[in-house]
Amino acid sequence: MYSDTEVQSVIGHLENMLDHSPQPPYKILIVDDSRAQAMHAANVLNKAGMLSQVSNDPLQVLDAMASFGPDLVLMDMYMPECNGMELARVIRQQKEFLNLPIIYLSGEDDRERQLEAMAEGGDDFLTKPVEPGHLLTTIRTRVERARQLYRLISRDSLTGLLNHTHMLETLQDHINRQSGQPLSFVMVDIDHFKNINDTHGHPVGDVVIKNLALFLRQNLRKSDPIGRYGGEEFAVLLQDADERQAFAVMDKVRTNFANLIHGGLRELQVTFSCGVAQWSGESAASLVERADQALYCAKRGGRNQVSM
Ligand code: GH3
Numbered sequence: 001m002y003s004d005t006e007v008q009s010v011i012g013h014l015e016n017m018l019d020h021s022p023q024p025p026y027k028i029l030i031v032d033d034s035r036a037q038a039m040h041a042a043n044v045l046n047k048a049g050m051l052s053q054v055s056n057d058p059l060q061v062l063d064a065m066a067s068f069g070p071d072l073v074l075m076d077m078y079m080p081e082c083n084g085m086e087l088a089r090v091i092r093q094q095k096e097f098l099n100l101p102i103i104y105l106s107g108e109d110d111r112e113r114q115l116e117a118m119a120e121g122g123d124d125f126l127t128k129p130v131e132p133g134h135l136l137t138t139i140r141t142r143v144e145r146a147r148q149l150y151r152l153i154s155r156d157s158l159t160g161l162l163n164h165t166h167m168l169e170t171l172q173d174h175i176n177r178q179s180g181q182p183l184s185f186v187m188v189d190i191d192h193f194k195n196i197n198d199t200h201g202h203p204v205g206d207v208v209i210k211n212l213a214l215f216l217r218q219n220l221r222k223s224d225p226i227g228r229y230g231g232e233e234f235a236v237l238l239q240d241a242d243e244r245q246a247f248a249v250m251d252k253v254r255t256n257f258a259n260l261i262h263g264g265l266r267e268l269q270v271t272f273s274c275g276v277a278q279w280s281g282e283s284a285a286s287l288v289e290r291a292d293q294a295l296y297c298a299k300r301g302g303r304n305q306v307s308m
């Protein structure tokens with residue numbers, strides 16, 4: 001059995017790894033029909049190291065949202081084509097923007113009107129002219145909270161990897177914006193994991209799962225999404241890799257992982273099997289299915305191997 005200290009030390013190591021990934025700069029979409037007002041706000045944000053994009057035409061806001069992918073929207077209230085409240089309502093109707101902070105920045109100082117606007121999906125209301133420190137603090141707090149929430153809902157709590165749902169969403173995103181580069185999907189499944197639990201106990205099984213998660217993160221490219229697909233199953237998306245390259249990469253990872261000693265337990269050797277499938281223009285579901293079939297072949301072939 002592992003001691004609590006050993007288990008804690010692995011967890012601590014993992015958490016350190018996860019927490020120190022660099023944070024991308026905040027991306028703020030400024031929606032304002034007045035170019036001068038928008039540029040003024042953009043200036044304040046840019047000086048604070050944030051990235052901003054200005055949309056003077058409310059009818060183009062949804063396009064701008066899709067291409068820019070903002071962390072937060074600064075919304076004017078009164079614009080000729082469409083008012084900010086209506087726009088906020090439309091944005092909120094989209095599932096992917098449920099968690100996106102929308103802050104009104106407007107000259108409107110009537111409290112009733114402000115509250116009406118908030119009811120349409122805004123998170124806060126700042127009255128122009130706003131003091132820069134006030135604007136920046138409001139933005140920082142909102143974006144940080146939204147990012148925390150996103151991490152919480154998109155990550156698996158044991159390993160910090162993408163959870164099942166977000167792994168599949170990530171796969172779909174990659175398929176949607178495929179660039180002509182090859183793309184390979186890999187299913188990974190620990191061999192005889194039930195034996196590990198039965199022999200060493202469930203907490204050791206958990207440590208093994210975390211070790212493999214950490215090992216995959218350390219041995220694959222940062223840009224390759226990794227998810228915990230199920231209990232002791234993982235999924236990996238290898239970009240710019242055809243089936244043969246994906247096979248080679250995973251076979252190397254497999255060999256190195258099999259040589260690890262888990263937490264000093266010399267007798268505990270763990271192996272995994274892999275199924276690799278290269279995307280061939282099909283649906284995400286069909287690609288996953290092919291990787292799963294390949295995994296099944298690897299298991300039938302004797303485990304501790306990669307199949308494609
Ligand atoms: P195979 O080589 O065919 O994959 O055999 P296996 O024993 O790995 O496969 P099986 O699907 O029979 O067993 C998987 C086990 O994983 C069963 C389940 O109790 C265990 N498991 C699932 N999630 C967790 C978890 O989060 N922690 C631990 N410790 N065990 C888990």
Ligand code: MG
Binds near residue numbers: 032033077079
């Ligand atoms: Mg206006």
Ligand code: MG
Binds near residue numbers: 189190232233
């Ligand atoms: Mg399994």
Ligand code: MG
Binds near residue numbers: 191232
């Ligand atoms: Mg298994």
